[in-house]
Amino acid sequence: MIEVEGLRKEFVLRDGRFRRRRRTVEAVRDISFRVGQGELLGYLGPNGAGKSTTVKMLIGILVPTSGRVRVAGLEPSRQRIELARRLGAMFGQRIQLWWDLPLIESFELLRHIYRIPPDRYRQSLARFREVLDLDPFLRTPVRQLSLGQRIRGELTAAMLHEPELLFLDEPTIGLDVVAKQRVRAFLQEINSERGVTVLLTTHDLGDIERLCDRLLVIDHGSLIWDGGLSELKERYSGERTLIVDLEEPAPPLQLDGATVERVDGVRQWLRFRGSAAELTARAAATLPLVDLQVREPDIEEIVRRIYEAPEP
Amino acid sequence: MRLDWEIAKRGWGRYAAYPAAAWAGAFTNCVFGFMQAYVLIALFRHRTDVGGYDVGDAVTYVWLAQGLLMTVYVFGWDELALRIRDGSIATDLSRPLNPQRYWLAFDLGRAPFHFIFRGIPPFLIGAFVFDLHYPTPPLAVAFVLSVFLAVVVSLGFRFLYNVAAFWIVDHRGVLRLSVTACLFFSGMTLPLAFFPHWLETFARLLPFASIVQVPIDVYLGKHTGLDLVWVLGVQASWAVALLAIGRVALTRGTRKLVVQGG
Amino acid sequence: MAESFAVYCRLAGANIRAQLQYRVSFVIDLTATFLLSFLDFLAVLILFHNVPRLAGWSVHEVAFLYGSSAIAFALAELLVGHSEQLAMRLRTGTFDVLLARPRGTLYQVAASELPLRRLGRVLQGLVVFLYALAGVNIDWTLGRVAMLFAMVPTGVLLFASMWVVALCLLFWTVDGNEFSNAFTYGGQTMTQYPIDIYGQWLRRFLAYLVPTAFVCYFPSLYLLGKNDPLGLPRIVQFIAPLVALASAAVAGLAWRTAVRHYRGAGG
Numbered sequence: 001m002i003e004v005e006g007l008r009k010e011f012v013l014r015d016g017r018f019r020r021r022r023r024t025v026e027a028v029r030d031i032s033f034r035v036g037q038g039e040l041l042g043y044l045g046p047n048g049a050g051k052s053t054t055v056k057m058l059i060g061i062l063v064p065t066s067g068r069v070r071v072a073g074l075e076p077s078r079q080r081i082e083l084a085r086r087l088g089a090m091f092g093q094r095i096q097l098w099w100d101l102p103l104i105e106s107f108e109l110l111r112h113i114y115r116i117p118p119d120r121y122r123q124s125l126a127r128f129r130e131v132l133d134l135d136p137f138l139r140t141p142v143r144q145l146s147l148g149q150r151i152r153g154e155l156t157a158a159m160l161h162e163p164e165l166l167f168l169d170e171p172t173i174g175l176d177v178v179a180k181q182r183v184r185a186f187l188q189e190i191n192s193e194r195g196v197t198v199l200l201t202t203h204d205l206g207d208i209e210r211l212c213d214r215l216l217v218i219d220h221g222s223l224i225w226d227g228g229l230s231e232l233k234e235r236y237s238g239e240r241t242l243i244v245d246l247e248e249p250a251p252p253l254q255l256d257g258a259t260v261e262r263v264d265g266v267r268q269w270l271r272f273r274g275s276a277a278e279l280t281a282r283a284a285a286t287l288p289l290v291d292l293q294v295r296e297p298d299i300e301e302i303v304r305r306i307y308e309a310p311e312p
Numbered sequence: 313m314r315l316d317w318e319i320a321k322r323g324w325g326r327y328a329a330y331p332a333a334a335w336a337g338a339f340t341n342c343v344f345g346f347m348q349a350y351v352l353i354a355l356f357r358h359r360t361d362v363g364g365y366d367v368g369d370a371v372t373y374v375w376l377a378q379g380l381l382m383t384v385y386v387f388g389w390d391e392l393a394l395r396i397r398d399g400s401i402a403t404d405l406s407r408p409l410n411p412q413r414y415w416l417a418f419d420l421g422r423a424p425f426h427f428i429f430r431g432i433p434p435f436l437i438g439a440f441v442f443d444l445h446y447p448t449p450p451l452a453v454a455f456v457l458s459v460f461l462a463v464v465v466s467l468g469f470r471f472l473y474n475v476a477a478f479w480i481v482d483h484r485g486v487l488r489l490s491v492t493a494c495l496f497f498s499g500m501t502l503p504l505a506f507f508p509h510w511l512e513t514f515a516r517l518l519p520f521a522s523i524v525q526v527p528i529d530v531y532l533g534k535h536t537g538l539d540l541v542w543v544l545g546v547q548a549s550w551a552v553a554l555l556a557i558g559r560v561a562l563t564r565g566t567r568k569l570v571v572q573g574g
Numbered sequence: 575m576a577e578s579f580a581v582y583c584r585l586a587g588a589n590i591r592a593q594l595q596y597r598v599s600f601v602i603d604l605t606a607t608f609l610l611s612f613l614d615f616l617a618v619l620i621l622f623h624n625v626p627r628l629a630g631w632s633v634h635e636v637a638f639l640y641g642s643s644a645i646a647f648a649l650a651e652l653l654v655g656h657s658e659q660l661a662m663r664l665r666t667g668t669f670d671v672l673l674a675r676p677r678g679t680l681y682q683v684a685a686s687e688l689p690l691r692r693l694g695r696v697l698q699g700l701v702v703f704l705y706a707l708a709g710v711n712i713d714w715t716l717g718r719v720a721m722l723f724a725m726v727p728t729g730v731l732l733f734a735s736m737w738v739v740a741l742c743l744l745f746w747t748v749d750g751n752e753f754s755n756a757f758t759y760g761g762q763t764m765t766q767y768p769i770d771i772y773g774q775w776l777r778r779f780l781a782y783l784v785p786t787a788f789v790c791y792f793p794s795l796y797l798l799g800k801n802d803p804l805g806l807p808r809i810v811q812f813i814a815p816l817v818a819l820a821s822a823a824v825a826g827l828a829w830r831t832a833v834r835h836y837r838g839a840g841g
Contacts, residue, residue, distance in 0.1 A: 061673040063837045077837070084676035096671040100592035109588055112581045113675055336752035343756040346776060347764055351621070351628075354771035358625040482599045485606060492610040501617045508623050 001165060001197045002035035002058060007067035009053050027053045029221040030067075037164070038195040040187070042202060042212035042229075046307045050221040051201050055167050058199075059089055072165060085114065088158035092170035095142070095150070096157060102139045103153050107160060114161035121160070128156040131186055148179040155183065159190070166190075166198045172207055184210050205303065217306055224306065232302060242270045244283055245291040255282055266290070315409070316417040323421025334429045337382065341434040345378040349442060363505025363512075369532050372445045373503050375438030376528045382430040383423050383459060384466045384523050386500055388491045392474035393483040396565070405566055412558055416467055423463045447531050454540060458527040461547035465522045468554025469494065475558060478565030499525030519550040578681070585685035593690055600691065607694030615640065615702050618766070629771045634709030635798055636767065641703025642790045643765040646729025648695035653730070654737045655758070656687045657751055660744050669836070680738065680829050713799055721793050724815060729789045731818040735825035736761055742832035765789050789814070 009028040028050045035041065045051045056062040057069060060076030060083055069076055074083045090096075097106040111121045129135055132152040137145055145153065151171060158166065171187075172180045188211060190196045200207060208215065208229065215232060217225035225232060242258070245267050252260035258272040258279055272279050276294045283289060327334070349371045356367035365373065381387075392415060395401045404411050438444060447455060473490040477483040495501060498520035504512050515521055526543055529535055535543045593600055618640060622633040631639075660683055663669040672682045712718060740754030747753075769777050769791050795802055796811040 056670065059674050061670045061837060063834075080673065081676045081678075084674055087674075089671075089674040091667075091671065091674075094666065094668045094671060096668070098588060098592070100595060101588055105588060105591075109585060112584050113677055115577075115676075332747060333752050336747075336756075339753060340756035340760065343760045344763065347760070347767075347772070350772045350776070351767055354629045354767075355621055355625055357629070358627065362624050482596075482603070485599065485603050488603075489606055489610065492613055496613045496616070501614070502620055506624055507620055511620075 001037045001039075001072060002033075002199075003068070003070040004034070004054075004058075005032045005068040007031045007054070007057065007069060008065045009050075009057060009062065010065045026221050028057070028064075031218070031221075031223045033216060033223065033226050035197060035199065037197055038191065039214060040191040040198045040200070040211055041214040041216060042200050042208045043216050043218070044202070044208070044303060045218035049218045051218055052169065054218065055169065055199065055201060059087065059167060060084070085161070086163055087165040087167065088161065088163035089167045090154050090158040090169060090171055092168075092173055095154070097142045097150070097153055099143050100141055102141055103134070103145070104138045106142065106153070106157060110157055110160055116161050120162070124160055124162055125156075128159070131189070132156060132182070147174050148176065151175060151179070151183065155186070159196075164196060166196055167201075168198065169201045170203065171200070172202070172204050180204075180206065187211060217303075219307065239271055239273055240276065241295040242272055242276060242279055242283070243293040243295060244268050244270065244280075244289050247288050247290055250287055253283060253286055255279065255286070316413070319414055319417035320421030323418035324425045325421075326418075327422055327425050331429075334426075338430050338433045341378040341381060341430065342437050345375050345434055345438050346441075348374045348378075349438070363503065363507075364534065365503060365505055365532075368443055368445050370503070371438075371442050372532060373528055375435050375442070375444060376531060377500055377524055378438070379431040379435040380427075380459065380462075380524060380527065381500070382426040384462045384527075385419075385422075385426070385470065386466065386491070386494055386498060386523065388487045389470045390474060390483060390487055392471065393477035393487070396474070396477040397483065402569065405569075410559075412471060412555065412562055415471060416464070416555070419463065419467045423460075427459070445532060447533060451531065451533055454544070455527060455531040458530045458544060458547060461544065461551055462523045462527050464551040465519055465547060465554060468551055468558055469519060469523075471558040472554060472561065475561040475565055478561075478568055494520050494523065497521065498523045499528070503528075519554060522547040522550045581677075582681070582685045585682075586688040589685075589687050590690060603691045604694045607691050608697050609694075611644075611695050611698040612701075615698070629768050630800075631768050632709070634706050635794075635800075637702050637706035638710055638798065639768060639790055639794050640766040641699050641701075641706050642725055642729065642794070643762060644699030645696055645703060646699075646726050646789060647733045647762040647765075648692055648699055649726070649730045650733035650737055651758075652689060652692040652696065654684050654734050654741070655692075656683055657741060657744065657754070659683065659687050660741050661751065664744060664836075673837070679833055680826075683741070710798060712797055718797055721796055721812075725790060725793045725797075728793075728814045728818040732789050732814075732821050733758075733761070735818070735821035738825040739828045742828045745832040745836050765791065 007028055008026070008030055011025045011027055012022055031050075031054065043051055043055070053062060057064050058071055058076060060071075060080035063077040071083055072086050076083055097103065098109065107125060110116075111118075116124070129138070132155065134152060134156065137149050137153075140149075142150065142153065155168075155171065158168070168187075172183055175183065184207065187198060187200070191198050200212065202208065213228055215225060215227065215229055216223060241261065244253075247266070249263075249265050250268075252263055253268060253270065255270070257274065258270040260268055261271050262269040270279070270283070280289070280292060352370040352374060353367060355362065356370060360366060362370070392401075392411070395404065401411070404414075469490070473486050474483070476486050480486055497504075497515045497518050499515075504515050504521060504525050507515060516525075526547055530540065530543065615637075618636060619633070621628065622636070626632075628636060660669075663672070663683075669679070672679045675682065736758055740751075740758045743754045744751065764772075792802075792811045793814055794800075802808075802810070
């Protein structure tokens with residue numbers, strides 16, 4: 001469905017007085033990956049890493065500096081309009097619904113923009129109304145909707161024309177727990193039942209945990225991880241954290257095979273591999289321990305470590 | 313006093329941050345300057361004197377008007393109205409600073425920037441192409457004083473139609489109405505002296521004349537001696553009056569805001 | 575083609591419905607615009623209060639020029655003069671939303687807005703034009719009637735092209751407005767008076783570089799039976815539609831270039 005090879009994007013910024021100094025910024029450096037039909041993948045990376053630039057090149061909004069991109073067999077930068085019929089996009093913060101009009105009218109307008117045949121439109125809309133529970137606010141002007149309602153409206157707007165491919169940028173941002181659940185369940189359903197390929201750009205680790213089997217992680221323009229979520233965890237779950245509470249505050253414990261990550265009063269965080277019991281015994285031999293915990297790395301840990309890594 | 317100076321610096325800086333806009337605007341001023349100058353030159357082909365102006369006066373008038381356009385900011389200004397509409401006025405009012413005093417200081421910092429960068433370049437271009445009239449040194453001083461007063465009158469007026477936002481939802485309509493009236497009756501479109509007598513008399517009763525017409529007439533030497541003092545006095549009076557009314561309106565508006573719990 | 579027009583009508587209709595939601599405000603706005611725009615023509619009348627003719631043109635003849643120019647410009651502004659909307663879209667990144675849809679971007683920008691309030695200006699132009707017709711002596715021939723009807727559509731096309739080029743500037747600089755105002759509003763002001771009054775170089779500039787003279791001036795020469803003081807061949811008076819089409823082509827090219835720049839360098 002998506003084929004990316006050697007993708008690069010450079011921006012030329014003009015700095016300084018009278019904008020004379022030119023600085024080239026490499027937003028995306030030589031990225032390659034393939035996405036098959038029906039995959040649901042997460043796209044992660046710190047802010048400014050190049051996530052939205054990549055997605056814009058896939059949609060055809062930006063033209064790559066070099067490299068090869070094929071989406072649904074089409075070249076986005078040259079066949080923008082043709083591709084646009086087959087994909088749906090939701091840009092999180094940027095509203096694509098019509099602000100002053102009732103929600104239903106936005107849908108009607110999109111029906112005409114995408115040339116959706118009337119019965120398919122009715123069917124499609126009926127489904128969204130049911131699954132996302134749109135009826136209570138279908139006739140309310142968009143400007144009066146709550147954030148959760150608006151996002152449900154935007155999701156519908158992105159999918160009314162039944163695209164094969166969906167690009168979602170932070171779809172659950174700012175939603176409460178219940179709303180997040182609902183959206184996630186919905187995405188799960190359209191992916192598993194209808195085979196829609198979904199590329200989910202997100203900072204929300206709950207989204208990742210619950211939805212994505214595969215992750216792409218980008219940092220400073222380069223792809224630093226392309227693989228399954230479980231593999232990612234395995235790679236890092238070799239390392240666990242032993243949290244010990246001492247009797248009195250002490251300087252960081254010096255133990256073979258363990259690095260002290262943090263000290264806070266009597267509590268110390270030790271990162272280690274291997275047997276927890278063995279390390280505990282050695283720690284206890286050094287200083288009396290009052291209490292201890294063993295922690296598995298969670299996805300937040302992992303991602304944080306990736307984000308905090310120095311520039312490759 | 314120190315605070316006012318700081319605010320004024322911010323006023324200057326706010327516009328100095330966009331030099332491209334200033335140059336582009338100055339270009340537009342030149343284009344309009346040329347057009348209006350030619351229209352009036354065509355007018356003077358039939359008469360040598362209109363309303364006490366000769367052709368040199370008229371062309372000078374056009375270039376001065378274009379030069380002063382941004383200095384006295386005759387086009388729409390709605391920063392305050394927007395703050396009232398979105399509620400940020402509440403934050404302003406919670407500070408120990410009168411908003412009117414703030415905007416006045418801000419504007420007095422802005423005006424010199426526009427005078428120098430939007431006023432002088434078009435005027436120089438006009439002077440290069442046409443035969444303009446120049447004032448004697450004492451008149452030049454009077455001119456600068458008159459421009460200063462004009463800026464204050466302009467701010468007083470702008471403040472008023474912005475404060476209206478406390479009561480009127482559609483502040484843009486009020487804006488358009490105010491700006492159009494101001495443009496026409498200030499002498500920006502045509503010197504008031506060209507108006508039919510009854511219209512001119514009416515126009516001179518309004519504050520707008522003090523914004524463009526008066527400073528230019530001072531420059532052209534149309535007012536001397538006691539007459540000059542009188543005309544500057546009228547400007548000053550309008551400045552004080554408009555600021556006073558604005559002050560009252562602000563207080564009333566604030567009270568309304570507090571009552572409604574904005 | 576017909577389908578695109580139908581969708582345009584729906585999109586513009588949606589915008590009109592949004593405007594009409596604030597019905598009272600809308601009516602006041604429309605009336606105010608209509609009345610206030612007369613102040614602009616009042617300036618012309620005041621000029622003629624002082625002299626009987628301007629560069630050989632009578633007040634009705636100038637009104638003829640002014641009126642036709644005002645109608646064409648106001649209609650063009652109504653259709654594509656959406657600089658505030660475009661500036662906001664570029665600033666907030668919502669222009670990308672247009673690129674993600676299966677329609678042309680200029681089409682979507684034009685269709686999203688139809689500020690009916692600007693009709694007030696169109697009406698004013700019409701009133702002035704009718705005043706002019708009442709006062710001029712036109713030697714009506716079939717050719718002249720055709721010219722009369724062709725004048726406004728060609729004018730709209732020409733001014734609309736200028737507006738689109740002005741919109742393109744926004745892609746390069748946020749302050750594009752300040753610069754393009756000289757050409758859009760300046761262009762309109764220029765066409766309100768016979769270009770005879772402008773100095774040589776300005777006249778040439780107007781006639782050849784920025785084809786605003788073709789909008790109303792040359793057709794008016796034909797209609798009013800006046801001689802061209804510039805001494806250009808008579809054919810010039812008839813090529814306005816061609817000039818308009820050429821300008822539209824230039825405008826389309828400019829827009830494509832601007833969006834290509836945006837997609838290559840910006841976002």
